[in-house]
Amino acid sequence: KTRIFSGVKPTGHLTLGNYLGAMRRWADEDQHRADALFCVVDLHALTVEHDPARVRRLSRQAATLLLAVGLDPERCTVFVQSQVAEHARLSYLMECTATDGEMRRMIQYKEKAAGERARGGSVRLSLLTYPALMAADILAYGTHEVPVGEDQAQHLELTRDLAVRFNQRYGPTFVVPKATHPQVAARVMDLTDPTSKMGKSNGTTAGIVYLLDEADVVRKKVMRAVTDAGRDVVYDRAERPGVANLLDVLAACTGGEPAELAGAYTSYGALKKDTAEAVVELLRPVRERHAELAADGGYVDSVLRAGADRAREMARPRVDAAYRAVGLLPG
Ligand code: ATP
Ligand code: MG
Numbered sequence: 001k002t003r004i005f006s007g008v009k010p011t012g013h014l015t016l017g018n019y020l021g022a023m024r025r026w027a028d029e030d031q032h033r034a035d036a037l038f039c040v041v042d043l044h045a046l047t048v049e050h051d052p053a054r055v056r057r058l059s060r061q062a063a064t065l066l067l068a069v070g071l072d073p074e075r076c077t078v079f080v081q082s083q084v085a086e087h088a089r090l091s092y093l094m095e096c097t098a099t100d101g102e103m104r105r106m107i108q109y110k111e112k113a114a115g116e117r118a119r120g121g122s123v124r125l126s127l128l129t130y131p132a133l134m135a136a137d138i139l140a141y142g143t144h145e146v147p148v149g150e151d152q153a154q155h156l157e158l159t160r161d162l163a164v165r166f167n168q169r170y171g172p173t174f175v176v177p178k179a180t181h182p183q184v185a186a187r188v189m190d191l192t193d194p195t196s197k198m199g200k201s202n203g204t205t206a207g208i209v210y211l212l213d214e215a216d217v218v219r220k221k222v223m224r225a226v227t228d229a230g231r232d233v234v235y236d237r238a239e240r241p242g243v244a245n246l247l248d249v250l251a252a253c254t255g256g257e258p259a260e261l262a263g264a265y266t267s268y269g270a271l272k273k274d275t276a277e278a279v280v281e282l283l284r285p286v287r288e289r290h291a292e293l294a295a296d297g298g299y300v301d302s303v304l305r306a307g308a309d310r311a312r313e314m315a316r317p318r319v320d321a322a323y324r325a326v327g328l329l330p331g
């Protein structure tokens with residue numbers, strides 16, 4: 001059976017980008033057609049300045065949202081990365097497989113390192129080695145497919161390279177996984193800056209729709225989205241990124257085609273209004289389900305405990321095999 005793995009970082013409140021780029025497919029498609037694991041990758045949240053209490057809170061919230069979007073613990077495995085030691089164990093072997101040069105080439109590293117320095121902070125070593133841990137997350141489970149947004153394509157290529165290199169040097173150990181991206185909205189842009197990706201840990205919040213935003217907040221953010229010079233509604237991601245982003249989001253919500261939808265509008269105002277309502281309707285059930293689940297914290301904890309037990313069992317044999325393959329004595 002196809003094995004699927006993916007995750008979200010508890011670095012901020014989950015966004016519309018996370019949902020459209022990744023989580024929606026996990027719930028609507030992936031868990032139904034494959035043996036799937038979905039993870040709150042909390043170790044990755046420690047790669048930048050962090051507040052322990054906030055990470056703890058965001059981890060629980062992210063786990064609750066995974067269930068709220070429809071992941072069914074009877075169908076798939078939902079767990080927290082740090083509760084399964086195999087991730088960190090295998091990460092070290094990935095650091096021993098990768099080179100510093102290939103880590104330094106990662107766009108996310110360059111961007112986030114520049115951001116930390118601009119804020120006057122220092123860059124944690126783990127920000128550089130992040131892709132080794134991400135490769136471990138994926139490879140530990142013999143993963144075939146990794147459903148992610150487009151921004152993760154480069155990390156997935158590196159993961160594939162590491163899997164191939166490890167297998168060549170030490171014998172066949174890992175499945176070589178591939179990324180899958182959604183047809184539309186694989187890269188949702190910030191509403192106030194349509195040239196940069198909507199990201200949950202971006203400094204500003206006005207252009208980011210959070211999954212738990214109240215309906216009126218969502219409306220306000222979408223109505224204030226930056227559009228482009230010109231007044232006609234055309235789908236052109238390079239020349240009209242603001243309008244194209246709205247069309248992508250609307251298409252993702254309604255199931256239409258962005259370029260086709262463009263033809264139905266003669267003003268930016270009408271496009272924004274329809275997009276706002278479509279997003280509000282899309283998120284309504286998620287917010288409602290989240291409120292129900294959050295009222296019963298014991299349930300979420302029990303799901304995570306069972307999920308971690310299952311994940312550990314799935315990962316351990318392959319990680320043990322990798323340890324032996326590189327020349328470490330069996331425990
Ligand atoms: P951060 O800013 O901390 O990196 P993030 O919003 O990028 O946060 P991640 O936890 O890094 O969120 O990514 C979780 C998943 O959401 C990944 O599969 C990623 O590709 C996807 N994703 C993140 N942002 C977007 C976006 N703007 N559009 C589409 N998919 C996205
Ligand atoms: Mg990210």
